[in-house]
Amino acid sequence: MTEESVARAHDALVEVLSPGQVRRDESTRESYSRDESDAGVFPPDLVVFPESTTQVSAVFRTCQALGVPFTPCGARSGKSGGSLPLRGGVAVSLERMNRILDVSVEDLTAVVQPGVVTGELMRVAEEKGLFYPPDPNSWEFCTLGGNVAENAGGPRALKYGVTRDYVLGLEWVLPDGEVLRVGRRTIKGVAGYDLVGLFVGSEGTLGVATEITLQLIPRPRHVKTALVVFDSVHGAARAITAVLAAGILPRTLELIDETALEAVDGRGFNFPPGSGAAVIAEVDGNVEEGLFTELAELGEICERHGAREVLVAQDESQREKLWAARRLVSRALRALKPHKISEDIVVPRSRIPDIILALKALGEELGLRVATYGHAGDGNLHANILYDGPHQRPLVETAILRMLELTVSMGGTITGEHGVGLAKREYLAMEQSEALLRLQRRLKHFFDPSDLLNPEKIFPALERS
């Protein structure tokens, strides 16, 4: 944007907001230029902080009237660049809309603003005997608005599903600033098209949620957690498949491979020496004895598939230490090598052992360290490529392409919960047909004809002739 058009946009936005809600200083712009992806640095020209639905709508209308690109953002914890202001313009932060408006024990619902931190809702719900299951790794700082935009998952998705499964209704601001209420407050409902379904996971390209009605469930009374240690990641993968085939559905079956174990070992939690892979299995329910029975059966199955040890967390503090180690993986891997790229692939469950072997072989072939961990129970793995610096980037690009090819060839998807955003945009055509991409581009155009809301995300750039 030219200096003149930034100044004009600034003045117009101050008019519909207030001076304290519109920022253009270097440091604010810098901090809204990046997220948790490695997708690049894109500083916005302006950052605005609306505090109400009316203000969000006014910001959208103003940007449309001036032809200025605008991109919503939450905690900027996204891993695919969804909130990066690719073409500059206005970053629309929803973080000041951070109130929990209602938690109803009788209705098993919560109504929240988009800037509420996911972990805060979890805590408030649990204090009331309720439970909000979706638990992205970043739950201590990510926001529910971002979770809705990305359809965030997490370890507990194995049993409980993802964000989309808990969104009943939305107050939604369309790209032109129109405000709609879609969905409902009831558990069931089929009146009209499922626009909630379409909007959740639309990655900030079809509008933004300004109020979210969520379904909660009764909090399971008991949780039991086991750490199962294996010699090799392949044994762990086969055990995971066998546990599910036996009809056991734990709430998590998290895998940590050898490289990931090395990164976190000793940092608050000590894994048994010589561990080649670990699985964190967690079961929950209302009857404690039932959980012991289930965990014992799970342990036996794992032992039949070569588990060296099954350690059951004896109290909440042990359990919390174990999970802290799991959550640390992503950051701890950065200590092994200066750079990493995390791919968020999913394969059908039967292919979990195959993909794990294939990723290991690929790393060896290319001479790159690959750490694989994540939600193996539902086939959703985070395959991390570790590398030394930009000189290795071409090799890394090759590795990514090969990984995604392997994934798609096994009937998988290139993103399980992180979204396409900018990071996966050029790979989407590996998975989706030209006809499907064309339809989705037309849908984006239907909602946002001038392509000003979070422009150029998700869909591969059209070839210009």
Place this chain on the structure above:
Amino acid sequence: MTEESVARAHDALVEVLSPGQVRRDESTRESYSRDESDAGVFPPDLVVFPESTTQVSAVFRTCQALGVPFTPCGARSGKSGGSLPLRGGVAVSLERMNRILDVSVEDLTAVVQPGVVTGELMRVAEEKGLFYPPDPNSWEFCTLGGNVAENAGGPRALKYGVTRDYVLGLEWVLPDGEVLRVGRRTIKGVAGYDLVGLFVGSEGTLGVATEITLQLIPRPRHVKTALVVFDSVHGAARAITAVLAAGILPRTLELIDETALEAVDGRGFNFPPGSGAAVIAEVDGNVEEGLFTELAELGEICERHGAREVLVAQDESQREKLWAARRLVSRALRALKPHKISEDIVVPRSRIPDIILALKALGEELGLRVATYGHAGDGNLHANILYDGPHQRPLVETAILRMLELTVSMGGTITGEHGVGLAKREYLAMEQSEALLRLQRRLKHFFDPSDLLNPEKIFPALERS
């Protein structure tokens, strides 16, 4: 349609299908003119029976080219008129596409054609130790394609969700005949817009599924069923709310009120004399003792809320008799009075007792018998108005309007699982804003600009000036 244009359509369709797949005899047309709703009789001019995706696509293209309306249908078990050929034209029956293509124990998935009867998939899955939870009352004859179109629910939705929660991917024929694959085969995935979400529940107005990839879950090893008998429906409603508030989530909490009990009593199952209402509570899981504990706790809560008796089914045959009685309710009510209208409302859980009282009072005020039964645990009630004949129809219309007003005023929705179709079309504006209706109409136009696919459904007729 004129005789001439019917003849032309007939010949064009025979060309893309075969003579045995295109019918225009009176008796076929008659049987495709109605469904399980009381929404009217609308004979199609032609009925076609495509046997492949290519044929479905060819039928759609032919109808578009000739400007002939076309309406997909399955088992015609719908309760809102969704498959009625409102403007005549071509009824497109998917019933010959009835193969189960794959059931994978390792992937926990099934791939089916749309004409597969829901109960058949359930049986095949259960034989393999798997479970397909959505169980619309009509599961013995309805089809999965219809379930997808309507986003069908059922008693087990309380714990397991509705059809939408199990659809991973679709092969989908758009109104113009283009064939797309949307969604995926993996449990998780967020690549691109969630078109599966948009298409499921679109009631045959945005296209039709020609192949459905479904998620299955491990079959719970044990199921325990209890019949809880109350003096009054109000006591039953309060007990249901209390059970959920205590953190117990059975797989069903079905309510049968006094009128519905009277209709089915003695027809294969004898309810204790003097029963004023009954609740069928069913719990499932892998550890049998855990289920007894849970059922005992549920029984105690019900007794604290005035339950007269808690009877646990002692074997599968007792259990099946109880469920047969529940499934019989809808038909048996027709024996009490010659006519009935079933409304499929949902209220937030806290309002279950309120709506039940209000419906009873409404029936008394208007001098109509109202039977209320259904999936009370998730707030989804089937309120049936029984009446003698057409002379009472104006009174019935008043009752419907008042019921839906009550529902919406309590934060509810006018349809929980039956769909809007034709039956609820003129009431949708009670629940949804003009802006939302406008957007949905524009979306329909986006997908089907000539409005030939299942025309004039879901959205209220526009006032013509």
